[in-house]
Amino acid sequence: MGNETIEKKLKFLFGLQRFVQDPGLKEMIDETESNMNVVRLSDFDLVGVSAGVDTDRDSQAKEFCRCPLCSKMAERLLLPSGMYHCTKCERDYYDQ
Amino acid sequence: MDMESIYREYHDKLLSYIRYKVNNEEDAEDICSEVFIKVQKNLDRYEEQKASVARWIYVIAGNTIIDYYRSRKVSEEIPEDLPSESDLEDSALSRLTVNNLTAALKELSEEERLVIVLHYYEDMSLKDIERETGLSYGQVKIRHNNALKVLRKLL
Numbered sequence: 286m287g288n289e290t291i292e293k294k295l296k297f298l299f300g301l302q303r304f305v306q307d308p309g310l311k312e313m314i315d316e317t318e319s320n321m322n323v324v325r326l327s328d329f330d331l332v333g334v335s336a337g338v339d340t341d342r343d344s345q346a347k348e349f350c351r352c353p354l355c356s357k358m359a360e361r362l363l364l365p366s367g368m369y370h371c372t373k374c375e376r377d378y379y380d381q
Numbered sequence: 382m383d384m385e386s387i388y389r390e391y392h393d394k395l396l397s398y399i400r401y402k403v404n405n406e407e408d409a410e411d412i413c414s415e416v417f418i419k420v421q422k423n424l425d426r427y428e429e430q431k432a433s434v435a436r437w438i439y440v441i442a443g444n445t446i447i448d449y450y451r452s453r454k455v456s457e458e459i460p461e462d463l464p465s466e467s468d469l470e471d472s473a474l475s476r477l478t479v480n481n482l483t484a485a486l487k488e489l490s491e492e493e494r495l496v497i498v499l500h501y502y503e504d505m506s507l508k509d510i511e512r513e514t515g516l517s518y519g520q521v522k523i524r525h526n527n528a529l530k531v532l533r534k535l536l
Contacts, residue, residue, distance in 0.1 A: 288526075291533045292501075297392055298482040298536075299502040300414065304421060305385045307479040313486060317498045320491060351415060356452070358411040359504065373504070 303349055354378055382434065384421050389477075391438055392417070398439070402446050412449055416442045477536065485535040493528035496521055 302310050349360050352371040359373030368377040395416065400409040419441050427437055486494050499505045499513070507525060511518045 288529055291529050291536060294477060294536050295482075295497065295501045295532065296410070298477055298479060300392065300417075301385065301388050302479055302482070302502065303414075304388055304417065305479060307483070310479050310483045310486075313483060313494075314498050314502055317491070317494050318503075320495060349414070350418065351411065356411075358414045 352376075352378070382424075382427075384417075384424065387420060387424075387434065387438070388417055391435070395438065395442060399442060399446065403449060408449065412442075412445055416445050419445065481536055485532050488531055488535060489528050490524075493524045493531070496524045497528045497532070500525065 302314075349358065351358050352361065352373060354371060354376050355374035357371075357373045359371050361369040361371050364370055364377065366377075368379055370377050392413070396409060396413045399412050399416075400406065403409050403412065416438065420438055423441075427434070431437075432440070486497065489497065495514070496507075496510060499510045500507065505513065507518065507521050510516070510521050514521070516524075
């Protein structure tokens with residue numbers, strides 16, 4: 286089996302996870318990502334960072350949809366300003 | 382009828398269909414995701430007596446593909462035909478479960494698992510992962526390929 290088949294399976298299974306949100310896999314993904322020694326945008330309220338305010342990651346609303354700016358399907362974060370932040374192109378926009 | 386069953390049963394075939402219609406791998410995957418999001422949002426409004434699940438999903442897909450062409454202002458002919466229900470068969474992918482994936486990921490090292498999660502779940506390119514993690518592109522590629530070698534045997 287070449288890489289194409291296993292990559293197809295991985296895309297399928299992670300895609301499935303977006304919808305079913307299996308708690309065991311979610312916990313593993315969260316733990317894996319928390320091991321990154323890099324600040325990821327989704328960890329912080331962007332306004333909060335600039336104001337030096339700590340924020341609660343769980344209060345960030347996340348949804349997966351098409352970004353009007355880059356036209357790609359990506360997770361977007363709702364910012365306190367009411368704008369959405371696209372995690373793909375990393376730009377902000379108002380909902381249309 | 383739940384979202385997981387629908388996704389598992391129709392994803393592979395739907396993606397193939399969309400890929401054939403738009404002739405672009407990345408756009409096909411995006412459109413496929415969009416279709417399943419619409420299915421999920423409208424699942425409670427689905428009426429079995431009006432159409433089979435398959436027909437319903439493929440109508441949504443057809444409309445989404447039309448929207449795709451319109452948004453790109455492409456002058457190519459918008460495809461109107463939908464697959465017949467006999468085209469819809471079980472796929473090997475539908476037998477895979479999220480539990481299979483969780484168990485397989487446990488067999489990876491932490492670094493390999495990170496690359497896999499960032500690439501396939503967060504949809505980051507290997508270049509993006511290089512930038513975000515501070516690893517060299519070569520290191521990212523090696524971890525990615527090593528992870529695939531392990532996962533190939535398990536999935």
